[in-house]
Amino acid sequence: MTMEKTLWQQVQLVKQKSPLVHNITNFVVMNNTANALLAVGASPVMAHARSEIREMAHIAHSVVINIGTLDEYWAESMLIAAEAAHTMQKPWVLDPVGAGATSFRDQTLQRLLQYRPAVIRGNASEIIALANINTTVTKGVDSTAQSNEAIDAGQILAGRYNTIVCISGETDIILNSKDQFFIRNGHPLMTKVTGLGCSATALIGAFTGVAEDKTLAVASAMSLLGIAGELAAKESPGPGSLQMLLIDKLYNITEEEFTAHLKIEQK
Numbered sequence: 001m002t003m004e005k006t007l008w009q010q011v012q013l014v015k016q017k018s019p020l021v022h023n024i025t026n027f028v029v030m031n032n033t034a035n036a037l038l039a040v041g042a043s044p045v046m047a048h049a050r051s052e053i054r055e056m057a058h059i060a061h062s063v064v065i066n067i068g069t070l071d072e073y074w075a076e077s078m079l080i081a082a083e084a085a086h087t088m089q090k091p092w093v094l095d096p097v098g099a100g101a102t103s104f105r106d107q108t109l110q111r112l113l114q115y116r117p118a119v120i121r122g123n124a125s126e127i128i129a130l131a132n133i134n135t136t137v138t139k140g141v142d143s144t145a146q147s148n149e150a151i152d153a154g155q156i157l158a159g160r161y162n163t164i165v166c167i168s169g170e171t172d173i174i175l176n177s178k179d180q181f182f183i184r185n186g187h188p189l190m191t192k193v194t195g196l197g198c199s200a201t202a203l204i205g206a207f208t209g210v211a212e213d214k215t216l217a218v219a220s221a222m223s224l225l226g227i228a229g230e231l232a233a234k235e236s237p238g239p240g241s242l243q244m245l246l247i248d249k250l251y252n253i254t255e256e257e258f259t260a261h262l263k264i265e266q267k
């Protein structure tokens with residue numbers, strides 16, 4: 001089967017199975033990540049109260065943990081969720097928003113990583129910071145590096161935590177200890193809409209919640225977001241319209257559009 005067909009099948013699988021994705025995410029992006037999940041056919045729930053985390057993780061297909069607006073209460077909630085997912089052998093996805101910016105973020109990330117996420121998705125600065133804690137200068141939540149500059153860091157993380165790493169940017173790079181995928185879709189205007197990295201992580205949660213091959217699931221989620229962003233950007237005079245049209249395109253993209261625009265290379 002062609003790569004296009006394989007990845008499109010995963011898009012269809014998410015629609016068929018409508019996985020419940022349990023998100024502990026940040027205040028900035030809760031609404032647009034929930035809408036991105038609904039648009040691809042998944043079912044989002046945002047829940048961070050300590051009293052309900054284990055039960056919610058229990059019924060979910062996957063758990064997404066995003067430290068964007070971290071605080072002391074939420075950090076403990078995230079640790080409970082990661083531990084629960086790990087114990088239940090359920091895929092959980094880590095978005096290390098702002099890694100390297102503060103020691104609170106870095107220390108919390110180190111504690112979370114002991115529960116072995118199935119996937120880590122961050123921009124290049126975050127992936128570099130996560131691999132070499134305390135040595136990198138970072139700029140809040142936006143990247144100051146290109147994704148290919150973070151490949152070594154990604155390999156370190158993949159080996160150290162036996163996980164899949166997705167480095168987003170102009171080229172999205174997905175790697176595990178054996179394979180590397182390079183996806184050259186997307187549009188620069190996507191960096192002017194907040195929460196698209198977080199949406200990428202949430203979509204990865206949905207796709208890994210239903211797919212057998214988790215690396216292909218990540219490749220499929222990132223291809224879908226990149227192509228939808230690219231097509232939506234063509235119709236968008238600015239970031240406001242892009243945010244809206246991207247959700248529409250995630251919802252109504254056709255197999256023909258997906259296949260014609262996919263730019264993926266495997267190494």
Ligand SMILES: Nc1ncnc2c1ncn2[C@@H]1O[C@H](COP(=O)(O)OP(=O)(O)O)[C@@H](O)[C@H]1O
Nearest residue numbers: 123168169170172186187188190196197225226
């Ligand atoms: N320069 C770019 N050109 C094309 N697509 C991009 C570019 N930068 C980011 N993207 C896309 O935007 C989405 C969010 O990635 P990114 O901006 O790296 O995440 P974050 O918001 O966490 O920093 C991804 O789908 C990525 O492919």
Ligand SMILES: Cc1ncsc1CCOP(=O)(O)O
Nearest residue numbers: 026028068194195196197198
């Ligand atoms: C601006 C901001 N501040 C804390 S979380 C957040 C959103 C980051 O979203 P993304 O990394 O997807 O752009």
Ligand SMILES: [Mg+2]
Nearest residue numbers: 097141197198
């Ligand atoms: Mg981000």
